[in-house]
Amino acid sequence: MNQLTMKAPKSKSMKKTERTSTITGYITLIIMSVIWMYPIVWIILNAFRTERNNQGDLVGIVVSNYFPKAVGFDNFIKLFTTTEFPTWFMNTLVVAIFSFIFSTFLTLSVAYVMSKLKFRARKKFLNVALILGLFPGFMSIIAIYYILKAVNLTQSLAALVLVYSAGSGLGFYIAKGFFDIIPNSLIESARLDGATNFQIFIKIILPISKPIIIYTALMSFTGPWMDFIFARVILGETNTHLHTVAVGLYTMLYGQFVDVNKFTMFAAGCVIVAIPIVAMFLSMQKYYIEGVTAGSVKG
Amino acid sequence: MSSKNVQQNQSIISRILVSILTFFKNIGLGIYKWIIKIGVGLKNSTVHFATRFRDSSTLTKVSHFIMGFGNMARKQIVKGLLYFVIEVGFLTFMIMSPVVNDTPMGFRAIKNFITLGTVEGDIFTPTDNSMLMLLFGVVTTGIIFMFLAAYSSNIKSSCLADELQKKGKKLPTFKEDLAELMDAKFHLTMLTPAIIGIVIFTILPTVFMILIAFTNFDAQHPAGQVLFDWVGLENFRNIFSGSGEISVRFLPVLSWTMIWAFFATFSNYIAGILLALLINKKQIKLKKLWRTVFIMTIAIPQFISLLAVRNILSEYGPVNNLLMTIGLIDSPISFLATAANVWTARITIIVINLWVGIPYTMLMTSGILMNVPQDLYEAATIDGASKRQALMNITVPYIVFVTTPYLITSFVGNITSFNIIYLLTGGAPIVPGGYKAGSTDLLVTWLYKLTIDENEYNLGSVIAIMTFIITATGTLLTYRKSKAYKDEEAFQ
Numbered sequence: 001m002n003q004l005t006m007k008a009p010k011s012k013s014m015k016k017t018e019r020t021s022t023i024t025g026y027i028t029l030i031i032m033s034v035i036w037m038y039p040i041v042w043i044i045l046n047a048f049r050t051e052r053n054n055q056g057d058l059v060g061i062v063v064s065n066y067f068p069k070a071v072g073f074d075n076f077i078k079l080f081t082t083t084e085f086p087t088w089f090m091n092t093l094v095v096a097i098f099s100f101i102f103s104t105f106l107t108l109s110v111a112y113v114m115s116k117l118k119f120r121a122r123k124k125f126l127n128v129a130l131i132l133g134l135f136p137g138f139m140s141i142i143a144i145y146y147i148l149k150a151v152n153l154t155q156s157l158a159a160l161v162l163v164y165s166a167g168s169g170l171g172f173y174i175a176k177g178f179f180d181i182i183p184n185s186l187i188e189s190a191r192l193d194g195a196t197n198f199q200i201f202i203k204i205i206l207p208i209s210k211p212i213i214i215y216t217a218l219m220s221f222t223g224p225w226m227d228f229i230f231a232r233v234i235l236g237e238t239n240t241h242l243h244t245v246a247v248g249l250y251t252m253l254y255g256q257f258v259d260v261n262k263f264t265m266f267a268a269g270c271v272i273v274a275i276p277i278v279a280m281f282l283s284m285q286k287y288y289i290e291g292v293t294a295g296s297v298k299g
Numbered sequence: 300m301s302s303k304n305v306q307q308n309q310s311i312i313s314r315i316l317v318s319i320l321t322f323f324k325n326i327g328l329g330i331y332k333w334i335i336k337i338g339v340g341l342k343n344s345t346v347h348f349a350t351r352f353r354d355s356s357t358l359t360k361v362s363h364f365i366m367g368f369g370n371m372a373r374k375q376i377v378k379g380l381l382y383f384v385i386e387v388g389f390l391t392f393m394i395m396s397p398v399v400n401d402t403p404m405g406f407r408a409i410k411n412f413i414t415l416g417t418v419e420g421d422i423f424t425p426t427d428n429s430m431l432m433l434l435f436g437v438v439t440t441g442i443i444f445m446f447l448a449a450y451s452s453n454i455k456s457s458c459l460a461d462e463l464q465k466k467g468k469k470l471p472t473f474k475e476d477l478a479e480l481m482d483a484k485f486h487l488t489m490l491t492p493a494i495i496g497i498v499i500f501t502i503l504p505t506v507f508m509i510l511i512a513f514t515n516f517d518a519q520h521p522a523g524q525v526l527f528d529w530v531g532l533e534n535f536r537n538i539f540s541g542s543g544e545i546s547v548r549f550l551p552v553l554s555w556t557m558i559w560a561f562f563a564t565f566s567n568y569i570a571g572i573l574l575a576l577l578i579n580k581k582q583i584k585l586k587k588l589w590r591t592v593f594i595m596t597i598a599i600p601q602f603i604s605l606l607a608v609r610n611i612l613s614e615y616g617p618v619n620n621l622l623m624t625i626g627l628i629d630s631p632i633s634f635l636a637t638a639a640n641v642w643t644a645r646i647t648i649i650v651i652n653l654w655v656g657i658p659y660t661m662l663m664t665s666g667i668l669m670n671v672p673q674d675l676y677e678a679a680t681i682d683g684a685s686k687r688q689a690l691m692n693i694t695v696p697y698i699v700f701v702t703t704p705y706l707i708t709s710f711v712g713n714i715t716s717f718n719i720i721y722l723l724t725g726g727a728p729i730v731p732g733g734y735k736a737g738s739t740d741l742l743v744t745w746l747y748k749l750t751i752d753e754n755e756y757n758l759g760s761v762i763a764i765m766t767f768i769i770t771a772t773g774t775l776l777t778y779r780k781s782k783a784y785k786d787e788e789a790f791q
Contacts, residue, residue: 022582029577033592036654039607040599042617106496109489117486125490132501134711134771135763140504142750146434147504150399166500169493196478197485226600229717233751246602253606254725263610270603281598282591289594292659293666 046267050074075268084240085269088248095160095244096224102165103220108213111175112201116187133170141233148234155236160244163230164223174291178212179205215291218284222277245273322776355458362457366450369457373464377473382453389446402431404439412436415514416526430522433514437507441498512760518753534761545758548736553765555645556741560713563652568706570653571660572698576690578661579668590665593658601655605722608651609635636727641738644728648739652719663705664698671697711770720744734758742766
């Protein structure tokens with residue numbers, strides 16, 4: 001009884017402070033969302049603006065007004081007709097599809113072996129993989145370039161697929177964490193029924209590994225759309241017909257001839273690239289979050 | 300009170316120092332033990348090899364010279380033939396020394412590996428390509444090691460056949476051997492493609508680049524035009540102790556890399572956790588919407604979002620425009636590449652990095668928040684703790700405890716974060732002088748410029764090795780202590 005009476009007046013003031021803290025919370029979130037969304041909105045606005053200068057050309061960056069005075073698809077049309085953007089897009093798509101098939105296969109197989117199969121060199125392999133993963137990736141890019149050149153593979157999309165997928169065997173830690181959680185009893189009972197390791201992997205493990213398969217596939221598919229260091233060195237700056245979207249759009253803005261008037265066209269390209277990727281991320285959000293969390297906590 | 304705090308701090312610092320020192324001591328000891336282990340291992344395996352040869356059957360003895368003979372003689376024809384083909388192929392490769400891009404492989408590559416080319420070249424004869432010679436030397440050495448592995452597997456296989464025959468058991472057919480690969484040796488099947496990829500695209504290039512650090516392969520010695528040679532530790536000496544330009548450039552870049560990594564990591568970490576706590580508050584509705592907003596920025600490729608930010612902050616961009624409209628400034632400010640003050644650019648980058656990094660920490664912490672053991676809260680409520688106390692004494696310590704490994708991996712990740720610097724400033728504002736080290740260049744972006752733009756491969760290599768040492772120290776330090784490593788076997 002005594003406690004209750006003591007509590008009553010306190011809870012009223014607490015409610016008040018709680019409400020103010022909730023309101024400040026909302027305000028913070030709204031301000032932050034605006035800041036975080038602003039660059040994205042800005043790119044979209046620029047992609048659709050079609051103000052023309054007195055020579056009749058599309059103007060690049062318009063500073064006088066935030067919201068475009070004229071809106072249309074002119075930038076997109078110009079992008080598709082005057083640049084090699086369609087080729088870049090197809091290049092990236094092809095590279096992304098192949099490297100996602102190879103990388104997913106390599107990552108999952110290494111992860112499964114490291115997690116569930118016992119063999120002599122297992123621990124050694126784990127340590128070597130950890131150390132190799134620490135070398136800055138593009139430190140070796142020159143060497144990779146000359147290795148590919150020795151077999152006449154540089155400046156081709158196949159080379160890029162090889163580079164993206166070959167190293168993926170080392171990025172198995174997150175998937176391994178996932179396989180670690182699968183109970184061993186599941187595998188042992190299958191063994192008792194006479195299944196081989198291959199059958200266990202195909203028929204038992206893969207069907208229950210959907211989350212990690214999707215996470216790995218998502219990461220390896222989006223990689224080629226985001227990377228431009230490897231693509232730039234391997235494809236060469238002058239071979240514009242081989243570029244991926246990232247290299248192509250970057251060179252468009254900051255290539256040999258810096259041309260700010262291309263900015264709206266660049267923005268149009270960005271919108272086309274970003275739409276499928278953002279859509280994929282958002283629809284597979286659940287798996288992405290699972291992967292990120294698992295990876296970080298495992299350390 | 301305050302003196303107690305100071306004392307505490309000192310003891311913490313000294314503890315950290317001691318642990319770092321012990322770490323290096325342990326590494327030293329580890330390397331020492333490792334060398335001894337290799338020596339002992341070499342001795343043992345030679346002895347083992349000799350005794351095995353002496354005690355083995357005649358068929359196995361022949362297998363020491365004609366690979367696969369022991370298997371073929373026992374009707375394991377395909378297996379034996381495979382070994383034999385490997386031997387013939389290897390010997391042909393070594394003796395014939397096939398020439399690729401005017402540079403031989405095989406045994407001549409081993410010779411070239413040591414000299415790195417001798418023909419200076421004139422109008423009629425091309426100069427030896429030292430770079431390819433170095434590369435092929437590494438490749439040939441690798442092939443020799445692979446052959447040795449096949450050779451030893453051949454002898455083992457023959458010995459096994461000896462043993463099985465002695466016991467009167469049936470030898471496995473080739474078909475049965477293949478079936479093994481799907482079951483008892485399934486790990487070999489699964490790992491082989493990955494290992495081939497890693498050897499060709501990670502190990503081989505890494506070894507090659509490490510070796511370049513010990514040569515004078517630079518802009519004055521372009522491959523195929525001027526010979527270059529081994530120079531030992533000269534490059535390292537130039538960077539660390541020389542009074543030359545490169546050593547003057549090195550220290551500022553290194554220190555900015557460390558400053559950047561420190562602030563980038565902690566600002567993101569703290570702000571990300573705060574944001575996650577805010578979204579996770581009971582009173583906040585539409586949690587999913589808020590999270591989606593931030594995930595969206597992760598999904599956008601960095602070259603898009605960072606180039607957008609770069610343009611937003613440019614002299615004619617909206618931010619300067621806004622500041623001028625409301626009358627805060629009279630003329631546009633350069634925030635990034637052309638900033639008048641180095642620190643303007645540096646601080647801007649760290650702030651922009653918040654935009655990039657907070658969503659990751661937020662996502663991760665949100666996941667962890669759902670896993671805080673609920674009984675801790677129950678116990679706290681029973682003890683009469685307020686919400687704030689529960690937050691400060693349970694939630695925050697739990698998050699910090701669980702995410703410490705992440706904190707250190709992200710510190711290491713920031714040391715090598717290339718995109719943000721390259722896309723925002725390209726390392727500028729420019730510092731006058733050679734070697735193009737701009738004032739926002741990190742070790743990795745500088746290394747990129749040195750190798751790709753300046754062709755100073757040897758210096759780039761030394762810097763890459765330095766970066767590796769820094770990141771490896773950090774990672775091993777955490778990894779060894781992390782629960783994941785210690786409990787690695789717990790699930791097995």
